[in-house]
Amino acid sequence: MEAVATLEWIAGLPVAVALRRSATFYIFVNAAHILSIGIIIGAILPLDLRLLGIIRAVPVAVIGPFLSRAAAVGVALAIATGFCLFSVNPLEYAGNPAFLTKMSLLALGVANATLLHLAPQWRAAVNGGPLSWRVRLSGLLSLAIWTGAVVAGRWIGFLLE
Template sequence: MMGADLLEGIGALPFAVAIRRSATLYIFVNAAHILSIGIIIGSILPLDLRLIGLLGKVPVEVIGPFLSRAAAVGVALAAATGFCLFSVNPLEYAGNAAFLAKMTLLAVGVANAVLLQLTPQWRAAVQGGPLSLRVRLSAWVSLVIWTGAVVAGRWIGFLLE
């Protein structure tokens, strides 16, 4: 767990205090977080399904770069809005098993995506080449990881007391 002083400092940030004091602001930040998750899943799911061999007629060279960028935007927005939500009660979240699982899954999901994009197999796929075993396995891992992150995210509220 993060140090208590750091967590208390996060909770004292001006935007954290503002969100805590305003139910309306909290609703908008939460809605933005949900929207960003929708962007992530709405980008990653169809891309992964195409990479594992479903949606076979959709050219990877067309959707791969676009959906990858859309997912990256979703991740950036989710990280920003998620940090705002975390800041409302950081001590509680830092000890929440579901929150920790979600953070771990997010880190693994981002690492999987970045590592894939650095491979020659990915570059070949987005240039119209074959979908290698490496690309397909990464897509399967991605499906499992991002689905797990959504489930863990929903689980968080059930573990907060």
């Protein structure tokens, strides 16, 4: 019962009300969410491909820190805009399997990136050292997780009633 009350409270937030009342505002927030996802994928995909050794032309020390920061900004913006979109109809989204899958993958993606950036192997790689199996595995997981999150995000609309 408390979860329902929380979801109803979210639906009553001023941003939720404004988004429901203004199609234009909703379009702009939705577009910002899509652009945020573009920032994430645009940063993560080349970084992961570099970590996997598929792209070798640019050293990890050169692109790793920049692309990691860009992806973090994209994630922060996607979470902010995604929460706004969620607030429009939280009761329905909370029961949507695709939404729940996307949220789980988002959490896994952030956890994977956090664990990688805390690892000494990452610090070694961005300082010009070798790419360890730990760094490569994180890149592979990241590629799968973020791709899955995008697919799950697209799937959401197909499961809404």
